[in-house]
Amino acid sequence: MEAILSSNLKSGDIQALFVGNVLGDFSEGQGMVQSFAADEIGAKNIPASRFEGACASGTMAIRDAFMWVASGFYDMVIAGGVDTTSKMGTALGTRTFAMFTDGHYEYPSGLTFPGAFGMLTHQYSAKYNIPLARLKHQMALVSVQSHKYGQHNQLGQLRNEITIEDVLNSAMVTSPLQLYDCCPFSDGAAAVVLASEEMAKKLTDKPVYITGIGQASSGRFSSQKEFLPRLRARELSVKQAYDMAGIGPEEVDLCELHDCFSIASIIAAESLGFAEFGHGGELWEKGDADISGRIPINMSGGLKSKGHPIGATGASQVCDIVRQMRGTVEPQRQVDDVRIGLTDTLGGDGIICNLILKRGW
Amino acid sequence: MEAILSSNLKSGDIQALFVGNVLGDFSEGQGMVQSFAADEIGAKNIPASRFEGACASGTMAIRDAFMWVASGFYDMVIAGGVDTTSKMGTALGTRTFAMFTDGHYEYPSGLTFPGAFGMLTHQYSAKYNIPLARLKHQMALVSVQSHKYGQHNQLGQLRNEITIEDVLNSAMVTSPLQLYDCCPFSDGAAAVVLASEEMAKKLTDKPVYITGIGQASSGRFSSQKEFLPRLRARELSVKQAYDMAGIGPEEVDLCELHDCFSIASIIAAESLGFAEFGHGGELWEKGDADISGRIPINMSGGLKSKGHPIGATGASQVCDIVRQMRGTVEPQRQVDDVRIGLTDTLGGDGIICNLILKRGW
Numbered sequence: 001m002e003a004i005l006s007s008n009l010k011s012g013d014i015q016a017l018f019v020g021n022v023l024g025d026f027s028e029g030q031g032m033v034q035s036f037a038a039d040e041i042g043a044k045n046i047p048a049s050r051f052e053g054a055c056a057s058g059t060m061a062i063r064d065a066f067m068w069v070a071s072g073f074y075d076m077v078i079a080g081g082v083d084t085t086s087k088m089g090t091a092l093g094t095r096t097f098a099m100f101t102d103g104h105y106e107y108p109s110g111l112t113f114p115g116a117f118g119m120l121t122h123q124y125s126a127k128y129n130i131p132l133a134r135l136k137h138q139m140a141l142v143s144v145q146s147h148k149y150g151q152h153n154q155l156g157q158l159r160n161e162i163t164i165e166d167v168l169n170s171a172m173v174t175s176p177l178q179l180y181d182c183c184p185f186s187d188g189a190a191a192v193v194l195a196s197e198e199m200a201k202k203l204t205d206k207p208v209y210i211t212g213i214g215q216a217s218s219g220r221f222s223s224q225k226e227f228l229p230r231l232r233a234r235e236l237s238v239k240q241a242y243d244m245a246g247i248g249p250e251e252v253d254l255c256e257l258h259d260c261f262s263i264a265s266i267i268a269a270e271s272l273g274f275a276e277f278g279h280g281g282e283l284w285e286k287g288d289a290d291i292s293g294r295i296p297i298n299m300s301g302g303l304k305s306k307g308h309p310i311g312a313t314g315a316s317q318v319c320d321i322v323r324q325m326r327g328t329v330e331p332q333r334q335v336d337d338v339r340i341g342l343t344d345t346l347g348g349d350g351i352i353c354n355l356i357l358k359r360g361w
Numbered sequence: 362m363e364a365i366l367s368s369n370l371k372s373g374d375i376q377a378l379f380v381g382n383v384l385g386d387f388s389e390g391q392g393m394v395q396s397f398a399a400d401e402i403g404a405k406n407i408p409a410s411r412f413e414g415a416c417a418s419g420t421m422a423i424r425d426a427f428m429w430v431a432s433g434f435y436d437m438v439i440a441g442g443v444d445t446t447s448k449m450g451t452a453l454g455t456r457t458f459a460m461f462t463d464g465h466y467e468y469p470s471g472l473t474f475p476g477a478f479g480m481l482t483h484q485y486s487a488k489y490n491i492p493l494a495r496l497k498h499q500m501a502l503v504s505v506q507s508h509k510y511g512q513h514n515q516l517g518q519l520r521n522e523i524t525i526e527d528v529l530n531s532a533m534v535t536s537p538l539q540l541y542d543c544c545p546f547s548d549g550a551a552a553v554v555l556a557s558e559e560m561a562k563k564l565t566d567k568p569v570y571i572t573g574i575g576q577a578s579s580g581r582f583s584s585q586k587e588f589l590p591r592l593r594a595r596e597l598s599v600k601q602a603y604d605m606a607g608i609g610p611e612e613v614d615l616c617e618l619h620d621c622f623s624i625a626s627i628i629a630a631e632s633l634g635f636a637e638f639g640h641g642g643e644l645w646e647k648g649d650a651d652i653s654g655r656i657p658i659n660m661s662g663g664l665k666s667k668g669h670p671i672g673a674t675g676a677s678q679v680c681d682i683v684r685q686m687r688g689t690v691e692p693q694r695q696v697d698d699v700r701i702g703l704t705d706t707l708g709g710d711g712i713i714c715n716l717i718l719k720r721g722w
Contacts, residue, residue, distance in 0.1 A: 017578070025386060030464035032415045035712045039580025045597050047576035048712070049421055052411045054393045060410055064425065071431035103391035215408035217378070219400025236406045351396045351409070 001041060003078060003191040007203055011042035014193075015074045018065045019050050020057030020081030020311035026096050027087045037082070052311075054100040055258065056215075056347030057081055058190065059314030063213045063353060065194045075199045080191025081311035093185045097310075100348030102220035114182060116221065116349075117261040118174035120229040124263060127229065128278030132176060138281025139262035140167035143180050143304050145284060146259065149291065150301015152332040155316075157186050157307030167262075181262040183302070188309025190316035205361065208322045212245030212356030214238055220349050229263075234271035237352040238344070242273075245356040247340065249273030252356075254324055254335050255295055256317035257344040259302040268344055269297065272354075291335055299324065299333045317343040318355060325359045362402060364439060364552040368564055372403035375554075376435045379426045380411050381418030381442030381672040387457050388448045398443070413672075415461040416619065417576075417708030418442055419551065420675030424574045424714060426555045436560045441552025442672035454546045458671075461709030463581035475543060477582065477710075478622040479535035481590040485624060488590065489639030493537060499642030500623035501528035504541050504665050506645060507620060510652065511662015513693040516677075518547050518668030528623075542623040544663070549670025551677035566722065569683045573606030573717030575599055581710050590624075595632035598713040599705070603634075606717040608701065610634030613717075615685055615696050616656055617678035618705040620663040629705055630658065633715075652696055660685065660694045678704040679716060686720045 004011060019034045030036070034048035051060045058081030065079035085093050098112045106116075121139070125132045147162045162180060170179035193203075200207040216233035218224050224232045242248055249272060257272065259265040266280035274295045275283050283289040289297040300306045300320040303313060321341035323329045341357040365372060380395045391397070395409035412421045419442030426440035446454050459473045467477075482500070486493045505525055512520045523541060531540035554564075561568040577594035579585050585593045603609055610633060618633065620626040627641035635656045636644050644650040650658040661667045661681040664674060682702035684690045702718040 022392070025460055028464050029460045029468060031383070031461040032413060032709050032712060034414065035578035035708070035710060036463060036580050038578045039584050044579050044584060045577040045594055047424075048414075048578035049425065050413045052393060052413050053395065053409075063408075064410065064428075067425075067432045067434070068428050070434065071428045073428070073431065099386055099390045100392040102397060103389050107390060216406040217396035217399045217409035218405050219397050223400050223405060233406055347396070348393050349396060351393060 003080065003193050004041070007193040009193065013076055014043045014046060014078050016046055016068060016077040017043060017048040018061040018077065018079035019048065020061040020314065021050055021083060022052055022054055022057050022310045023083055023085055023088065023096065027084050033082065053351045053353065054347030055260065055310050055313055056345040056351045056353040057311040057314065058316070059343060059345045059353035059355060060215065062192060062194070062315060062318055062355060063215065066210050066213060069194055069196055075196035077194050078191055079194060080189065080315040081313070082189035083309045083311040084187045085185035085310060086187045090185060102349055105222065106220055106349070113260065114174040114177055117263055118177045120267065121176050121263045124229040124267065130278070135281060136168065136176060137164065138266060138284055139181055140164045141284040142259065142262040142265045143167050145290060146298055146302040146304040149299050149333040150305025152330040153301045153306050154330060156301045156305055157184060158305050177261055183260050183304045183308045186307030186309040188307060188312045188316065190312045190319050192315060192318055192322065206326050207360035208325055209358045209360050210355055211358045212241035214240030214354040216352050218350035224350060229267055230271055230277060231267065231346065231350055231352065233350045234268065234346070234352040238272050238354045241354040241356050245358070247356070251340055252295060252342045253338045253340050254299065254321060255297050255342045255344065256300055256302070256321060257297060258346040259298055259304050260308065260346065264346065265297070268346070272342065272344060291333065296335050299335055314343060314345040314353065317345070318357065321357050364441065364554050365402070368554040370554065374437055375404045375407065375439050377407055377429055377438040378404060378409040379422040379438065379440035380409065381422040381675065382411050382444060383413055383415055383418050383671040384444055384446055384449065384457065388445050394443065414712045414714065415708030416621065416671050416674055417706040417712045417714040418672040418675065419677070420704060420706045420714035420716060421576065423553060423555070423676060423679055423716060424576065427571050427574060430555055430557055436557035438555050439552055440555055441550065441676040442674070443550035444670045444672040445548045446546035446671060447548045451546060463710055466583065467581055474621065475535040475538055478624055479538045481628065482537050482624045485590040485628065491639070496642060497529065497537060498525065499627060499645055500542055501525045502645040503620065503623040503626045504528050506651060507659055507663040507665040510660050510694040511666025513691040514662045514667050515691060517662045517666055518545060519666050538622055544621050544665045544669045547668030547670040549668060549673045549677065551673045551680050553676060553679055553683065567687050568721035569686055570719045570721050571716055572719045573602035575601030575715040577713050579711035585711060590628055591632055591638060592628065592707065592711055592713065594711045595629060595707070595713040599633050599715045602715040602717050606719070608717070613656060613701050613703045614699045615660065615682060615702045616658050616705065617661060617663070617682060618658060619707040620659055620665050621669065621707065625707065626658070629707070633703065633705060652694065657696050660696055675704060675706040675714065678706070679718065682718050
């Protein structure tokens with residue numbers, strides 16, 4: 001409703017609805033949430049779709065809404081995501097969420113996502129010859145930075161400042177990942193209104209354009225084993241988005257990336273083109289990923305501090321970048337002059353979905 | 362793979378994948394099936410989306426693929442659906458599937474879909490003043506006709522011929538619905554290749570066009586209570602599709618509609634415009650819905666005989682109509698000269714998705 005009302009629209013103006021929702025069947029016993037969502041926002045009897053691509057679901061919903069507007073059949077739609085994971089608790093949530101690994105080989109082996117990223121951490125350390133102690137320090141810096149800015153995000157979940165020592169002294173989850181290397185499961189919802197260029201210009205003098213989209217879906221980890229700990233899907237997805245937008249990573253002013261685990265941020269930053277492979281952690285060591293750095297990353301607090309309401313996460317990234325462009329986030333985390341933003345979500349084993357946003361004024 | 366190979370394509374030609382899948386998380390413990398599906402058909406690292414709109418999921422996947430091609434960004438994609446419900450069994454399947462009713466009011470009241478359609482049957486009888494005995498006879502005719510043709514469908518599940526007596530003597534499920542008023546849960550998959558007009562003409566001399574699409578999502582039954590037993594969403598959805606195609610129901614040569622229960626066929630046929638409200642059952646009484654009738658309905662055997670592999674159902678309807686147009690179904694159920702076909706799926710409480718197909722030669 002906030003997306004609709006802040007766009008100076010009424011529910012009846014919305015022509016179609018796109019919802020990312022992952023665990024609704026499990027957490028609330030509610031399938032096909034889109035039909036009920038359309039009804040409850042007063043826009044019933046419009047086309048409405050639910051997207052399930054694990055943590056990439058919200059991004060996929062927005063990406064799809066873009067396609068519908070691009071098709072010319074629709075010019076005013078709403079897209080976003082929602083999940084309420086707190087009802088499941090962390091243990092059941094983690095176990096349930098493991099079904100977004102491969103169900104034939106990985107899940108039966110006992111793999112969970114903390115386990116997967118624990119293994120990727122060891123692999124990263126070995127492949128790039130970075131001693132685990134240094135890598136763990138880099139990873140701690142990622143979490144510390146996320147909380148440094150996330151504490152100011154009024155919409156955030158874990159709004160405390162943390163130190164490197166806090167991270168390195170936190171409980172072991174799946175070696176070498178400790179509790180503060182891991183994002184929480186969260187409750188949340190986020191949505192944006194998408195319109196044709198013509199309609200958008202009527203509604204706002206601060207339109208934001210989607211200029212690039214990308215997605216790759218790679219299947220199980222073993223299908224990409226020659227690339228790991230790189231997720232090859234991300235490189236392919238973001239290339240689609242960069243090519244479509246006609247830009248490269250050096251032109252991105254702000255990035256919200258999928259930091260489900262601290263190591264995931266480092267791996268993501270490399271595939272997105274912000275660092276050479278094996279050098280992602282240096283972005284945080286050198287301050288390049290900080291608010292005044294070369295490429296500010298996760299000024300929302302990221303999944304780690306802002307929270308990870310699974311189906312909503314990708315949509316919340318878009319909301320935060322739009323607000324950054326419009327200069328309306330909390331001053332402690334406001335980046336100067338954001339013209340181009342990049343969002344990045346990783347769903348399960350290997351769905352990557354990226355969006356490139358461009359300030360329209 | 363059959364869709365790809367019979368289109369004279371290789372997996373690598375496919376640019377995007379759209380999958381309807383409803384119960385994969387429950388029946389197989391596998392979320393985000395699209396990523397694994399893309400990998401397994403040899404088309405990994407392409408954009409792939411999962412749609413969950415209960416029984417309308419497969420139709421929604423194809424509808425979405427249409428939008429992507431219409432956008433101009435893609436010109437060769439594959440869309441379909443899959444579910445493997447047999448692993449759950451009927452009792453657990455029915456209980457699980459009840460989460461596609463409204464989770465706040467209906468599910469906690471014990472509502473299941475056999476229960477919902479049982480109540481709609483009583484309401485239909487009362488509202489239109491049709492004695493239950495006559496209505497039950499009409500409903501039996503629906504099931505008998507589905508098996509009459511479905512027995513010849515090589516891809517069907519329940520391929521026996523049945524009689525009115527068989528229906529009326531079958532076990533009571535939820536009064537007044539008996540076992541043979543109810544479709545089974547099935548295992549199945551179906552897919553179609555969608556291409557731009559230019560690409561399609563290069564691949565086949567028998568292209569089929571999607572000329573109309575429609576969807577409405579109404580929320581819980583109580584949100585439409587002034588219309589019940591009509592499902593208002595269907596009237597709105599099919600109007601979108603008819604308007605887009607520039608036709609009316611009288612121009613449809615063949616319809617595959619959502620006969621999850623025999624009464625559902627009667628209710629659907631009315632909202633699709635084939636009979637006045639309260640007169641749907643006469644289509645089967647008078648032979649209008651039969652193979653040589655005014656509007657042949659469910660020559661595939663429908664959900665009742667062909668089966669209901671939930672996420673695949675809408676896609677299988679499209680496959681069957683395309684084959685009817687091309688004259689390649691079994692001769693006992695081949696309709697003469699099918700030029701325009703209509704598909705219809707009902708997801709849960711009230712998602713309707715319709716497609717209109719037009720023979721392109």
